[in-house]
Amino acid sequence: GQSLEQPSEVTAVEGAIVQMNCTYQTSGFYGLSWYQQHDGGAPTFLSYNALDGLEETGRFSSFLSRSDSYGYLLLQELQMKDSASYFCAVKISSGSARQLTFGSGTQLTVLP
C-alpha cells in the first residue's frame, strides 16, 4: 500500500517563512505534488516535483528527495491569505491509470 505523512497543523506569523513536510511510502512513484485548499473551497494545484531538488514558483518552493522519500513545501513572505490546508500527493500506478493519493494535509494558520 501507500501512505503519506504530514504534520496536522503549523502556525506562523505574517512575513515569516514556513516549511511543511511530507514523507511517503509508496511503490511506483512518479512524482510529488502539492495542493492548496482554503476552507470550503476546492483544492488547487501549487507545484510538482518529479526529480530531486528544489522547484521555485514565486513565494512558493517545493523540494523532493527521492532517496529519503521526503519532500517539503516552503512558503516565504507569508500573507494572511496563505492560511489554508496544504496537501501533498503522490501519483501511483494502479488499475488502468495512474492515480493521485493525498496526504491528510497540514492546516497552516498565519497570524498578524
Added chain:
Amino acid sequence: NAGVTQTPKFQVLKTGQSMTLQCAQDMNHEYMSWYRQDPGMGLRLIHYSVGAGITDQGEVPNGYNVSRSTTEDFPLRLLSAAPSQTSVYFCASSYGDSSTDTQYFGPGTRLTVL
C-alpha cells in the same frame, strides 16, 4: 471556459435514498475522477475514468457507481445512501494521467445523509 462544474452544491438525503452527483468539464480532458473528503482528512479516490466508456475503481468504491458516456460528463451515483457517505465530494479532471498533468477540481458537493 467554465472548467469543472458540479451540481448540486448541497444535498441532504435520508438513509436508503439514491441520487446522482453531476460533474462536467469543458476542457476536453480525458481523465476524470471522483474524490470524497471527510472532515480533517485528505481526499480519497472513489472512481476514475481515462476516457469515454472506460471507468475503474479507486480506493473507496463501495456504494458508488459511475459511467462515462461522453468526454464531458462523469456522474457519480449513490445507490442506497448511508450516513457513512456524509462527506464533501469533489470531481476533478486532467488532460491525462501523467505526473505532469495538473488536476483541476470542481467546487464540490456537500452531502449529508440522515
